[in-house]
Amino acid sequence: xxxxxxxxxxxxxxxxxxxxxxxxxxxxxxxxxxxxxxxxxxxxxxxxxxxxxxxxxxxxxxxxxxxxxxxxxxxxxxxxxxxxxxxxxxxxxxxxxxxxxxxxxxxxxxxxxxxxxxxxxxxxxxxxxxxxxxxxxxxxxxxxxxxxxxxxxxxxxxxxxxxxxxxxxxxxxxxxxxxxxxxxxxxxx
Amino acid sequence: xxxxxxxxxxxxxxxxxxxxxxxxxxxxxxxxxxxxxxxxxxxxxxxxxxxxxxxxxxxxxxxxxxxxxxxxxxxxxxxxxxxxxxxxxx
Numbered sequence: 001x002x003x004x005x006x007x008x009x010x011x012x013x014x015x016x017x018x019x020x021x022x023x024x025x026x027x028x029x030x031x032x033x034x035x036x037x038x039x040x041x042x043x044x045x046x047x048x049x050x051x052x053x054x055x056x057x058x059x060x061x062x063x064x065x066x067x068x069x070x071x072x073x074x075x076x077x078x079x080x081x082x083x084x085x086x087x088x089x090x091x092x093x094x095x096x097x098x099x100x101x102x103x104x105x106x107x108x109x110x111x112x113x114x115x116x117x118x119x120x121x122x123x124x125x126x127x128x129x130x131x132x133x134x135x136x137x138x139x140x141x142x143x144x145x146x147x148x149x150x151x152x153x154x155x156x157x158x159x160x161x162x163x164x165x166x167x168x169x170x171x172x173x174x175x176x177x178x179x180x181x182x183x184x185x186x187x188x189x
Numbered sequence: 190x191x192x193x194x195x196x197x198x199x200x201x202x203x204x205x206x207x208x209x210x211x212x213x214x215x216x217x218x219x220x221x222x223x224x225x226x227x228x229x230x231x232x233x234x235x236x237x238x239x240x241x242x243x244x245x246x247x248x249x250x251x252x253x254x255x256x257x258x259x260x261x262x263x264x265x266x267x268x269x270x271x272x273x274x275x276x277x278x279x
Contacts, residue, residue: 009245103247114277121274125262128270132258133251135277141250148243 007099011145015096015152023098027188030101031066033108034186035059041116058183066188069175073097073189076171081154084164088154096153100145103138108186110134115185146172 003022007014039054074093081088114121114131121127147165150156156164172189179187211219242249261269 008247011246012243103250111277114274118274118278121278122271123267125267125270128267128274129258129262131277132262132270132273133255135254135273136257137247137251137254139250140253141247144242144246144250148246 008102011099011148012152014099015149018092018095019099020095023095023101025098026101026105027067027070027098030104030108030186030188031063033105033112034066034184034188035062037109038112038115038185041112062183065179065182066184069179069184069188070094070098073172073175076175077150077154077168080164080167080171081150081156083167084154084156084160086154086156086164092153097149100142100149103141103145104186104189106134107138107142110138111186 003014003017003019006017007019007022007026036059039059043054071094074090074097077093077097078088078090110131121131146168147161150161150164150168154164176187176189179189
């Protein structure tokens with residue numbers, strides 16, 4: 001629990017501690033939320049109105065794509081940081097980037113709820129306002145974690161940090177687009 | 190007699206000199222004072238802001254987000270909330 005709180009509240013120290021088990025658990029939970037939880041929530045709510053099939057092979061394929069996305073983004077970080085003179089090994093990225101997945105999990109849950117009860121939230125200012133706070137807050141939170149990650153794990157600073165931030169940002173956008181297009185509604189990033 | 194006086198003066202001067210050098214305890218105090226000063230330099234405006242953002246990052250994120258959400262919703266109403274919702278939903 002203490003390690004979890006550290007990841008939540010003091011990411012810089014958590015990155016230094018590099019708890020790979022927790023990192024991979026968080027990635028795993030994100031993938032389960034985006035694949036299984038999404039299908040399970042969709043089934044009882046929308047299954048009444050039209051046929052919703054849970055395709056296990058499709059879910060497994062999506063989960064594999066999620067893992068591939070995680071390895072892919074770590075590879076992109078490693079490659080670009082190396083260009084900017086970072087000495088950090090690829091393994092270290094794979095062991096630490098998962099520690100930034102708490103906002104991704106919350107985002108995944110929010111997306112599932114909004115998709116399922118979309119008609120309830122549409123045109124409703126109060127629900128819209130609350131979901132807006134959550135969604136934009138998650139984006140800012142994840143961006144902070146992203147910068148702290150590049151600084152602490154890749155060991156970049158100053159102009160190098162800005163350069164890597166922008167280049168990795170392009171990589172993140174491309175992977176996010178690919179994720180959404182294959183059906184991972186919340187990108188595993 | 191003369192050399193005695195000289196010795197006495199030398200001793201007195203030596204003891205004065207030794208007295209003026211900082212002792213072990215004083216050195217420690219000086220070091221602590223220096224360290225405190227370094228600490229306050231690190232705690233400058235920018236440093237404090239960086240700390241506020243990177244420690245408890247969710248607090249900063251949701252705080253700024255709440256501000257923008259309230260502001261823009263007051264300005265544009267449900268047009269704005271629907272605009273953000275479309276990224277989340279279908």
